[in-house]
Structures are given as C-alpha cells and as structure tokens.
Amino acid sequence: MALGTPHPPSRPPFLPSPPSSPPDTVQEEESLHFPPLTKQHVKNCAFSSWHARYKKITPxxxxxxxxxxxxxxxxxxxxxxxxxxxxxxxxxxxxxxxxxxxxxxxxxxxxxxxxxxxxxxxxxxxxxGEDEVTWDExxxxxxxxxxxxxxxxxxxxxxxxxxxxxxxxxxxxxxxxxxxxxxxxxxxxxxxxxxxxxxxxxxxxxxxxxxxxxxxxxxxxxxxxxxxxxxxxxxxxxxxxxxxxxxxxVDFNPSMEFRVFARRRKILGISQRAENYYEFLAPLRERLTALIQDFFDEKLRSTFPDENFCFDVYIPKPEQGRVWLIDINPFAAHTDALMFSWVELLRLDPHDPIFIPELRLVSEDEGVHTFSTKPFSAHMVPRDVVDASVQGGGAGIAAFAKKWRDMLEQTANSTDKSEAKNDDSVVEE
Known part of the structure; x- marks a missing residue:
C-alpha cells in the first residue's frame, strides 16, 4: 500500500549557523564520503542479528x-x-x-x-441461479x-x-x-x-x-x-x-530516548529523538552523556561486528543509571541524523585528543516549531497527492482532482451498469 514518500527523515536536519568567514564549503562537502556500506553491514543491523547478543540489555x-x-x-x-x-x-x-x-x-x-x-x-x-457462475477471484x-x-x-x-x-x-x-x-x-x-x-x-x-x-x-x-x-x-x-x-x-517516556552515532568505535554525537522541548533535560546533559558513553564502552564498543553504526537507547531513570538498547541502524544516509546533519557528523574526528561528543537537545525555540508540522505527515495521504503538491502553480493538485473525479464517475457508472444488469436478470426470472 503506497502512502506518501519512501522512508524520508522525520524532520529537516539541524544545520549549525555558518561561521562569519566561511571556507570553501563546496569543496569540503564534495570531499566527504560515508564509509563503504556493505550488504553484510546492513544485515548486521537486522534485529535478529544482534538481539541474542544483547538480550540482557534489550526489552x-x-x-x-x-x-x-x-x-x-x-x-x-x-x-x-x-x-x-x-x-x-x-x-x-x-x-x-x-x-x-x-x-x-x-x-x-x-x-x-x-x-x-x-x-x-x-x-x-x-x-x-440456474447457471453456476465461476469467479476467478x-x-x-x-x-x-x-x-x-x-x-x-x-x-x-x-x-x-x-x-x-x-x-x-x-x-x-x-x-x-x-x-x-x-x-x-x-x-x-x-x-x-x-x-x-x-x-x-x-x-x-x-x-x-x-x-x-x-x-x-x-x-x-x-x-x-x-x-x-x-x-x-x-x-x-x-x-x-x-x-x-x-x-x-512498554510505555516509553519519549523524552528519554536518544540516538547515538559511532564511527571507528568512537561516539561522534548524541541526539535527542523526540521533537519536543523538555525543560528538565538541560540540567541532566552531563549525566546523560556519561551514562551513554559508559554504556557504549562496556556493552557495544568491542562487541558489535562493525566499527561504524548508529544505535538508539532509552534511559528510564537517569539517577538509577540503567540504559536500554532499543535499536541498531547502519551508519548511512538513510538513517535519520535527527538534531545533526550528516555533513557535520562526517566532518568530526573522534580520534582528535580534544574531541568531546556533544549531546544535542531540542531548544525551547525549536520545540515551538514542532507543533506546526505533524511527524510523518507526508505518509498520511496517497502518494499521488504528495507528488501533485510539489508541482508549481496548483496545476498538480488540479490535475489530480480531475483524475479523482473521473475515477469516481467511472466507478459510479460501473456500479449503475451492474445494478441494472442484476435488475434485468430478476425481471427475466
């Protein structure tokens, strides 16, 4: 059932403010490349491939x-x-x-x-009826x-x-x-x-x-x-x-779900998953970062078969220190970068001695804007409507509306003919 567009990110990527004197960003972006994504890497991220290994830390x-x-x-x-x-x-x-x-x-x-x-x-x-009708369907x-x-x-x-x-x-x-x-x-x-x-x-x-x-x-x-x-x-x-x-x-508290990006077995960054602003998260930033870093070092760093991957965690109560592994995703463009952009993430060097992973949270201003657009709203209408909406001048919507009216008329005519045929059969009997 085709609804909407295939697997888009849940929201536009977060882009940092450009510096006052930007370098040649075009050349920089052209030089950025994802690590080679293999079919085996994707299979390693399938649920059954890793669930047995991490069963004790997974719901x-x-x-x-x-x-x-x-x-x-x-x-x-x-x-x-x-x-x-x-x-x-x-x-x-x-x-x-x-x-x-x-x-x-x-x-x-x-x-x-x-x-x-x-x-x-x-x-x-x-x-x-006297004559038996065979239906192919x-x-x-x-x-x-x-x-x-x-x-x-x-x-x-x-x-x-x-x-x-x-x-x-x-x-x-x-x-x-x-x-x-x-x-x-x-x-x-x-x-x-x-x-x-x-x-x-x-x-x-x-x-x-x-x-x-x-x-x-x-x-x-x-x-x-x-x-x-x-x-x-x-x-x-x-x-x-x-x-x-x-x-x-499990009725998860969405405010305590986070996505972590790891490259060469080092954490690049951590992003809040929910699109809403939660005032109580900011004072917990250091605590949450430390919990996720320790969890990665103890449970995932040396045990997951690939050195580049993304994973989602849930922290029900930060004061108790328990971290649950929810999912593992490929380190690839089709994985939602959430509060980051992939351009940013690919620029980071986790082996730099002064590098410290950043935990990004939705700010109060950003949280206000999330109320205007419902998550995954592009998936709530037929794909034809989405395709028509991107055509300029309203021509796409007008063409779609005409096509829809024609389909309704055709369906109505077919129904009328079918009913008339049934009435004729009854009269003949």
Missing part, C-alpha cells in the same frame, strides 16, 4: 522467522484487509474521535462487515475476508505471543512502522490483536522499504535472488529472510 521481544511468502505478499498487496470481527479487540475509549463521533477503527470494521456481507450475498445469489475474496488464511502458521504464532505479552510493538528486520501510527486508534505502536499488527505494518512505507529497498546504496555486489524472493528488484529482501519482531509493549 523483551520475540522474533518470528521466516514469515512465509504469503505474509510478504499480503504486506505488499494493494488495499487493507483485516481478520474477521472476532479477532478485533474493543477500541479504547480514549481514542480520538472524528467530528461525527465515529472512530477510524469503527469505520474500518464497518467497511469490512460490508465487504463480508456482500461476499455472502453474492454467494447466495449464485446458488439460487473466489480464492482472493476469501483472503480478503480473512487474510490470515494466507499465513496460518504465522497468525497462530502472533496470537501466542500476544497471549504471553498482552500488547506488543511490531517491526520487521530494521524498521518499526512509526510512520503509520496515525492509522491506529491509540496513535501509537501499541498492538493488542493480530489485526492491529497487520493494519499498522501494511500501512507503513518504512515496512515497504525494509522489504523492497534495504540494500540500496550498498557497494558489495548483490547476488542473484533466490526463488523465495518476493520481488525482482536486486535490492529487495528474500522472503525467507524477512522477520517479524514482536516486542513487549
């Missing part, structure tokens, strides 16, 4: 691998089809409501019920009514994990569907039913990126794809390598 999680081709096809197929009504939990009373008091979840459920009832009605009408309709029929073993395992954890946060090999939380009733990654998991994964561009483009930019030659691959793209992930990660739901 509880279960890895389901392989997920099967049926599940991969389901994630990449157009449209959203969820398990039957019985597989859905009651929606939270704290969910946000639309203007008419109807939740998004209720609307999805209503649509699914209509789809199911239409399928039943069609089946009944077919059995009453019969099997597909069953999967749309209950998509889990295409991956029953995975669905069974998902239910077992949910029964054990109560609620989970899903992700694939590298990415969590953070760009799709807008489609959930809780506006978060919390999932309590299989349908919650399938809905948020299927609505995420980050998940699509994991499936189709995880090895873009790698310098190592890509071998021929195996028959298990779900796509002909040379940068796609083979279906037998796709993993579903179900992490036990």
């Amino acid at each position: 509880r999680a279960t890895v389901v691998k392989p997920v099967g081709e049926g599940f991969v096809r389901y994630l990449l197929a157009d449209g959203i089809f969820l398990p039957p009504e019985g597989e859905r939990a009651e929606w939270s009373s704290e969910s946000e409501f639309d203007d008419d008091g109807t939740t998004l979840g209720s609307r999805i459920q209503e649509l699914r019920c209509k789809t199911s009832s239409n399928a039943v009605s069609r089946s009944d009408s077919e059995s009453d 019969d099997e597909d309709d069953v999967c749309k009514t209950d998509p889990a029929t295409a991956f029953p073993e995975l669905d069974k395992r998902v239910k077992e994990v949910l029964e054990e954890y109560g609620a989970v946060t899903p992700k694939l090999n590298w990415s969590s569907p953070r760009d799709a939380t807008w489609i959930t009733t809780t506006n978060s990654l919390k999932c309590v039913t299989p349908g919650d998991i399938y809905l948020i994964l299927k609505s995420s561009n980050f998940i699509t990126h994991d499936l189709l483009h995880p090895f873009e930019g790698c310098v190592s030659p890509t071998p021929a794809l195996s028959s298990a691959s779900s796509s002909s793209s040379p940068n796609a992930l083979a279906a037998n390598e796709v993993e579903l990660v179900l992490r036990k739901w």
Whole structure:
C-alpha cells in the first residue's frame, strides 16, 4: 500500500549557523564520503542479528522467522484487509474521535462487515441461479475476508505471543512502522490483536522499504535472488529472510530516548529523538552523556561486528543509571541524523585528543516549531497527492482532482451498469 514518500527523515536536519568567514564549503562537502556500506553491514543491523547478543540489555521481544511468502505478499498487496470481527479487540475509549463521533477503527470494521456481507450475498445469489457462475477471484475474496488464511502458521504464532505479552510493538528486520501510527486508534505502536499488527505494518512505507529497498546504496555486489524472493528488484529482501519482531509493549517516556552515532568505535554525537522541548533535560546533559558513553564502552564498543553504526537507547531513570538498547541502524544516509546533519557528523574526528561528543537537545525555540508540522505527515495521504503538491502553480493538485473525479464517475457508472444488469436478470426470472 503506497502512502506518501519512501522512508524520508522525520524532520529537516539541524544545520549549525555558518561561521562569519566561511571556507570553501563546496569543496569540503564534495570531499566527504560515508564509509563503504556493505550488504553484510546492513544485515548486521537486522534485529535478529544482534538481539541474542544483547538480550540482557534489550526489552523483551520475540522474533518470528521466516514469515512465509504469503505474509510478504499480503504486506505488499494493494488495499487493507483485516481478520474477521472476532479477532478485533474493543477500541479504547480514549481514542480520538472524528467530528461525527465515529472512530477510524469503527469505520474500518464497518467497511469490512460490508465487504463480508456482500461476499455472502453474492454467494447466495449464485446458488439460487440456474447457471453456476465461476469467479476467478473466489480464492482472493476469501483472503480478503480473512487474510490470515494466507499465513496460518504465522497468525497462530502472533496470537501466542500476544497471549504471553498482552500488547506488543511490531517491526520487521530494521524498521518499526512509526510512520503509520496515525492509522491506529491509540496513535501509537501499541498492538493488542493480530489485526492491529497487520493494519499498522501494511500501512507503513518504512515496512515497504525494509522489504523492497534495504540494500540500496550498498557497494558489495548483490547476488542473484533466490526463488523465495518476493520481488525482482536486486535490492529487495528474500522472503525467507524477512522477520517479524514482536516486542513487549512498554510505555516509553519519549523524552528519554536518544540516538547515538559511532564511527571507528568512537561516539561522534548524541541526539535527542523526540521533537519536543523538555525543560528538565538541560540540567541532566552531563549525566546523560556519561551514562551513554559508559554504556557504549562496556556493552557495544568491542562487541558489535562493525566499527561504524548508529544505535538508539532509552534511559528510564537517569539517577538509577540503567540504559536500554532499543535499536541498531547502519551508519548511512538513510538513517535519520535527527538534531545533526550528516555533513557535520562526517566532518568530526573522534580520534582528535580534544574531541568531546556533544549531546544535542531540542531548544525551547525549536520545540515551538514542532507543533506546526505533524511527524510523518507526508505518509498520511496517497502518494499521488504528495507528488501533485510539489508541482508549481496548483496545476498538480488540479490535475489530480480531475483524475479523482473521473475515477469516481467511472466507478459510479460501473456500479449503475451492474445494478441494472442484476435488475434485468430478476425481471427475466
């Protein structure tokens, strides 16, 4: 399901103020290069590659691998089809409501019920007629009514994990569907039913990126794809390598999440992950920096197979000194640099004797601006709308609106013809 643009950073990079007499920055930027990114480096950052090694310092999680081709096809197929009504939990009373008091979840459920009832009605009408009609899409309709029929073993395992954890946060090999939380009733990654998991994964561009483009930019030659691959793209992930990660739901305090950039086994910089301003963080700057530095030295510096990588940590209570490892990402341009820019990070020399890693926090002025733009807002509309919006003079939006009206008229005409045909059949009988 293509929504928005593929895997963009969550916000524009932070750029420092230029010096009063800037050097030849064009030549400097042209000379900056990322360390070679290999396919093995990307694989080393996959959750299952490092989770067992750091299990004691990572929140509880279960890895389901392989997920099967049926599940991969389901994630990449157009449209959203969820398990039957019985597989859905009651929606939270704290969910946000639309203007008419109807939740998004209720609307999805209503649509699914209509789809199911239409399928039943069609089946009944077919059995009453004298001539049996063969539908090429019969099997597909069953999967749309209950998509889990295409991956029953995975669905069974998902239910077992949910029964054990109560609620989970899903992700694939590298990415969590953070760009799709807008489609959930809780506006978060919390999932309590299989349908919650399938809905948020299927609505995420980050998940699509994991499936189709995880090895873009790698310098190592890509071998021929195996028959298990779900796509002909040379940068796609083979279906037998796709993993579903179900992490036990923890209500993290977003103010205490940080991203750390490491190069040549030295910390380059540390960035706050949340886009909001938290007044209490500034006095904790030295304490937080020391905790993260000690954590890196003791747990990651000599144990992670690559010398260049990025990792996310969570510090629930700075006074207790506990640091949790949340994720590991490649040291590459598609990893969000957050409060830094990659130009800055690549200029830093961590082996300089006077170098001290900087912890960057959102300032009060910067925090005010985050309220004007909702995170991942580009993913909340169809990609055609995003493409149209970047065309100048309003021509793109006008063309899209005309195309949309034509599609609606075509659909209405098809429906009218179908209904007229059914009426004629009834009259003839």
